[in-house]
Amino acid sequence: xxxxxxxxxxxxxxxxxxxxxxxxxxxxxxxxxxxxxxxxxxxxxxxxxxxxxxxxxxxxxxxxxxxxxxxxxxxxxxxxxxxxxxxxxxxxxxxxxxxxxxxxxxxxxxxxxxxxxxxxxxxxxxxxxxxxxxxxxxxxxxxxxxxxxxxxxxxxxxxxxxxxxxxxxxxxxxxxxxxxxxxxxxxxxxxxxxxxxxxxxxxxxxxxxxxxxxxxxxxxxxxxxxxxxxxxxxxxxxxxxxxxxxxxxxxxxxxxxxxxxxxxxxxxxxxxxxxxxxxxxxxxxxxxxxxxxxxxxxxxxxxxxxxxxxxxxxxxxxxxxxxxxxxxxxxxxxxxxxxxxxxxxxxxxxxxxxxxxxxxxxxxxxxxxxxxxxxxxxxxxxx
Amino acid sequence: xxxxxxxxxxxxxxxxxxxxxxxxxxxxxxxxxxxxxxxxxxxxxxxxxxxxxxxxxxxxxxxxxxxxxxxxxxxxxxxxxxxxxxxxxxxxxxxxxxxxxxxxxxxxxxxxxxxxxxxxxxxxxxxxxxxxxxxxxxxxxxxxxxxxxxxxxxxxxxxxxxxxxxxxxxxxxxxxxxxxxxxxxxxxxxxxxxxxxxxxxxxxxxxxxxxxxxxxxxxxxxxxxxxxxxxxxxxxxxxxxxxxxxxxxxxxxxxxxxxxxxxxxxxxxxxxxxxxxxxxxxxxxxxxxxxxxxxxxxxxxxxxxxxxxx
Numbered sequence: 001x002x003x004x005x006x007x008x009x010x011x012x013x014x015x016x017x018x019x020x021x022x023x024x025x026x027x028x029x030x031x032x033x034x035x036x037x038x039x040x041x042x043x044x045x046x047x048x049x050x051x052x053x054x055x056x057x058x059x060x061x062x063x064x065x066x067x068x069x070x071x072x073x074x075x076x077x078x079x080x081x082x083x084x085x086x087x088x089x090x091x092x093x094x095x096x097x098x099x100x101x102x103x104x105x106x107x108x109x110x111x112x113x114x115x116x117x118x119x120x121x122x123x124x125x126x127x128x129x130x131x132x133x134x135x136x137x138x139x140x141x142x143x144x145x146x147x148x149x150x151x152x153x154x155x156x157x158x159x160x161x162x163x164x165x166x167x168x169x170x171x172x173x174x175x176x177x178x179x180x181x182x183x184x185x186x187x188x189x190x191x192x193x194x195x196x197x198x199x200x201x202x203x204x205x206x207x208x209x210x211x212x213x214x215x216x217x218x219x220x221x222x223x224x225x226x227x228x229x230x231x232x233x234x235x236x237x238x239x240x241x242x243x244x245x246x247x248x249x250x251x252x253x254x255x256x257x258x259x260x261x262x263x264x265x266x267x268x269x270x271x272x273x274x275x276x277x278x279x280x281x282x283x284x285x286x287x288x289x290x291x292x293x294x295x296x297x298x299x300x301x302x303x304x305x306x307x308x309x310x311x312x313x314x315x316x317x318x319x320x321x322x323x324x325x326x327x328x329x330x331x332x333x334x335x336x337x338x339x340x341x342x343x344x345x346x347x348x349x350x351x352x353x354x355x356x357x358x359x360x361x362x363x364x365x366x367x368x369x370x371x372x373x374x375x376x377x378x379x380x381x382x383x
Numbered sequence: 384x385x386x387x388x389x390x391x392x393x394x395x396x397x398x399x400x401x402x403x404x405x406x407x408x409x410x411x412x413x414x415x416x417x418x419x420x421x422x423x424x425x426x427x428x429x430x431x432x433x434x435x436x437x438x439x440x441x442x443x444x445x446x447x448x449x450x451x452x453x454x455x456x457x458x459x460x461x462x463x464x465x466x467x468x469x470x471x472x473x474x475x476x477x478x479x480x481x482x483x484x485x486x487x488x489x490x491x492x493x494x495x496x497x498x499x500x501x502x503x504x505x506x507x508x509x510x511x512x513x514x515x516x517x518x519x520x521x522x523x524x525x526x527x528x529x530x531x532x533x534x535x536x537x538x539x540x541x542x543x544x545x546x547x548x549x550x551x552x553x554x555x556x557x558x559x560x561x562x563x564x565x566x567x568x569x570x571x572x573x574x575x576x577x578x579x580x581x582x583x584x585x586x587x588x589x590x591x592x593x594x595x596x597x598x599x600x601x602x603x604x605x606x607x608x609x610x611x612x613x614x615x616x617x618x619x620x621x622x623x624x625x626x627x628x629x630x631x632x633x634x635x636x637x638x639x640x641x642x643x644x645x646x647x648x649x650x651x652x653x654x655x656x657x658x659x660x661x662x663x664x665x666x667x668x669x670x671x672x673x674x675x676x677x678x679x680x681x682x683x684x685x686x687x688x689x690x691x692x693x
Contacts, residue, residue: 050588050592052588052591052592071591071596072588072591072592073591073592073593073594073595073596074596077592078592079588079589079592081585081588081589083583083585085583085585085586085588085589086589087586087589087590087604087605087608088609089608089609089611090608098590098593098594098595098604099592099593099594102593102594102595102600103594110600164593
């Protein structure tokens, strides 16, 4: 149970700055995902929190006390690694016992032969065994405790790694892409299980992933990192609906958001692909970019049109890839009714609602747009 | 090798008989023949020759020889020199193996934990392995010289008068052990370095997070168990190599003074090439081979066990 505060965290490797001043507060009991494309510095940030990597500047605070310069072992955080990092020579039980033995046994008690003769060691070993068995029941790995990591499947190893983190009841759990070595089906399953685990432990979870689906489905809050900076922090739905930056909009959501080149006209109205939208912006005239999520594109009618070049039918839904006339731009539209899919090669008109539009300026910043009042249009039509 | 020969010679005739019952095929034997011939000529033949020779009274250059059965062995087991040289060899192995393994591991750990100049240190420590031991032995002879040697010079500086290392009965063998350790440590270091590189870095990080804050705790938890296959290999290789110690002994002490540094191979050399008693030397060689075979068996047994996470 811990509140973790990061202030102005910077990290450079030689000349390259990997973290460019990160400020973030992780509340007690929160499930926060650090998400971003590969190489954005999210793993480095997690390692800074764990203490495995010293930051070049800034401060890490756990529960009000500054932990800079404090060894990882003294921070009382648990970490689950991408490769699980189980000790290959130890059984699952012994793997889970390591953090407990390191903390509860003295150096003398840990000695191989001599230590086991001490009565205090035997007493402590009993309590360690009890704790491990309790966690093993919770994770449904009781029958695997005597096996070596090599005799376990990927999913089982993952559970043992989580168990090793759980047994010592740490202040917070750090996960470094723990699901990326699992196959797709198991990954979806473990996603739900980890979220459930978080609910039952009510501990602080910091979860690093490059998979936006994982981040969206599991976390209570998302921190999107792009090239060493925190671009946006918020609830998953908020980030999906209201991205502050085009990079966030492009990263979150699958398939990727459709981005079209647009222009803010002198009268403040926005023009896309030769059509004027019922949207105005207070921004100065010039080029802009228009993002529309694939599920907001309606095929069938409208001022826009494109050629169908590919159809991905998932069974419950389908993605129609469109090539826009005369350009090499492509759009993806989600169709919920898979019985009415356009043929490949056909020419289809499409449209999208004004409130589906996310507009960004040429620097990629989100810009505010206001929908035109319906009356105004009617007035103009009269004139 | 012999396994595959056996399977081929069994399987193919069966198939051949199914097709042509009359003639068993010679092809498999023909295919195995070159390898088998080479093995017989290079390995098994000489070995059988040595064993056979040990039952004769053959002398190098003699026109005839006669079968004398176990007489060579009887003589050997009654000979005090044999027992001294066997004991000395075992003492040498007993000191050099732990010494060279520990030194190799320590140097490897130091080099691995260092940041810069790694390849320089690697080269420096590997030099003794690449250099000709005979030449190096001459250098050691100078270093250990009682009057103007470096070792005693340094000792004099701190007020200790060093013994004449290679000429003293109580020090000669141990001086050779020190040279042996110096020579083998570099080789072991390279093997340990290879082993250390293959240990995933994340295990150390996991250990650190699990509470192994001291370097010793991490060594016990991660390094030592994961190096076990390498360590087994290094111990056995060092064992075999130190059983074979000859060049330093031959150059520096010739087994003396009064047999205090006599070792098995040196005895074998003296008997075979100085006294020309080839039969007796062959008997010594058989004893030597038995020890090597024993070590090899232990190694293959242990290597099988360690292989699961190698």
